[in-house]
Amino acid sequence: MVDRYLDFVARVLRNAGTPEAEVDDDVQRTFIAVANRLDDVRPDAEKSFLLQTALRMAAHARRTLARRREVHDSDAQLRIQTPLQPEQMLDQKRARELLDGVLGEMSVELRTVFVLYELEELSMTEIAATLRIPQGTVASRLRRARADFRDRVRALSGSTHAEVGS
Amino acid sequence: MTDPTRLLDTPESELERALLDAGRSYTASSSSRTKTLLALGLTGVATSTAPSAVAATSSTLSKGALSKVAVAVIVLGSIAVPVWRYFHRASSAQGPRPAPAAHLGAALRAPPLPVESAPVVESAKTAAAPLTSARIEGAESQQPAAPSAATAHADSRPASAPPLAAELAALDAARTSLSRSDPSAALLALDGYGRNFPHGRLRLEAEVLRIAALAKSGQSDAARKRAEAFLRRHPDSVLASRVRGYVGL
Numbered sequence: 155m156v157d158r159y160l161d162f163v164a165r166v167l168r169n170a171g172t173p174e175a176e177v178d179d180d181v182q183r184t185f186i187a188v189a190n191r192l193d194d195v196r197p198d199a200e201k202s203f204l205l206q207t208a209l210r211m212a213a214h215a216r217r218t219l220a221r222r223r224e225v226h227d228s229d230a231q232l233r234i235q236t237p238l239q240p241e242q243m244l245d246q247k248r249a250r251e252l253l254d255g256v257l258g259e260m261s262v263e264l265r266t267v268f269v270l271y272e273l274e275e276l277s278m279t280e281i282a283a284t285l286r287i288p289q290g291t292v293a294s295r296l297r298r299a300r301a302d303f304r305d306r307v308r309a310l311s312g313s314t315h316a317e318v319g320s
Numbered sequence: 321m322t323d324p325t326r327l328l329d330t331p332e333s334e335l336e337r338a339l340l341d342a343g344r345s346y347t348a349s350s351s352s353r354t355k356t357l358l359a360l361g362l363t364g365v366a367t368s369t370a371p372s373a374v375a376a377t378s379s380t381l382s383k384g385a386l387s388k389v390a391v392a393v394i395v396l397g398s399i400a401v402p403v404w405r406y407f408h409r410a411s412s413a414q415g416p417r418p419a420p421a422a423h424l425g426a427a428l429r430a431p432p433l434p435v436e437s438a439p440v441v442e443s444a445k446t447a448a449a450p451l452t453s454a455r456i457e458g459a460e461s462q463q464p465a466a467p468s469a470a471t472a473h474a475d476s477r478p479a480s481a482p483p484l485a486a487e488l489a490a491l492d493a494a495r496t497s498l499s500r501s502d503p504s505a506a507l508l509a510l511d512g513y514g515r516n517f518p519h520g521r522l523r524l525e526a527e528v529l530r531i532a533a534l535a536k537s538g539q540s541d542a543a544r545k546r547a548e549a550f551l552r553r554h555p556d557s558v559l560a561s562r563v564r565g566y567v568g569l
Binding site: 155158160163164165168169170177178179181182188189190192193194197198245246249250252253256257269271272273275277278289290293296300302304305307308310311 | 334338
């Protein structure tokens, strides 16, 4: 299970808001939590169980981070206000920092649906089952999340004219 | 309700594409697998992980487990260095060595293998978990080209290890039977797993499932005997609490 889902769990944690420095620890906690309840997990539901556990871990990490930021300024916010050079836009590390900034400014509800749909490529049906919310709610959140994401990316690149596709 | 086209399929800018790519391409760190297996008690020792990486392992590991790792690394490192020197001298004494590039080939292009790695892999038999091939695989994945003792040890494995997916499928069959309250079918599936994967990487999980199946089929004595043996060998395994629960220890 670790070999099959290690990258998946790490990616969900990171994109859902776990700071880079804490991803390894939360990956371990996620697998331990699932291992301790393996008897409750259907053989074909391991990924879903890991996903739900990882999302809870990330939520906890975000809350912890938010408490820290009540004391300190957000580094990510400062970073994304810096003007970008074209070559910087395509730099992988820089892209990761920018993505963190954009996702970090989205509301938790929109971010979660956005990450699961756009980055994990889950279907809306799967997202509804994972989050235990109606499909209509998923569709609504996804529409708003995509618009929000594109607005923020346009603001980063200075572009304001494109429309959000759906 | 149809799913809309994903943004990465129709990005409106290179920046948007780069950001989405960054999100999709994130992978676990190189040491994350080892740390996670350690935390799960599935690889008693940190395979070829450097001592610093072991030291960096998170607080999810117990102090006891960490101290065992540290002792194993120190003791085995002290054995490995003289052994390596002995063989190094022996090979030097056999005459002039060929040019390094020809002699070692890709090994010289690979990062150096920590001297601890080989004995740590070997030591795993006594340290905690029996997933030797999994540990070796971990060592290989981190140092793929180094002609180390770890690689030599790995040669004792079957030439072509069966894919992990096949092992998972075999164990899934056993788990499904157990969840349907059919321990006899689970035991049959586990017998099949043992025959098909005598060097399986998931033998530890298979043993736990067997204990559960024996307990649920009313073979309490056999289940208890196996559970006690399991707990003696793997007292710190994350699976230990499940094993205790099956037999009421």
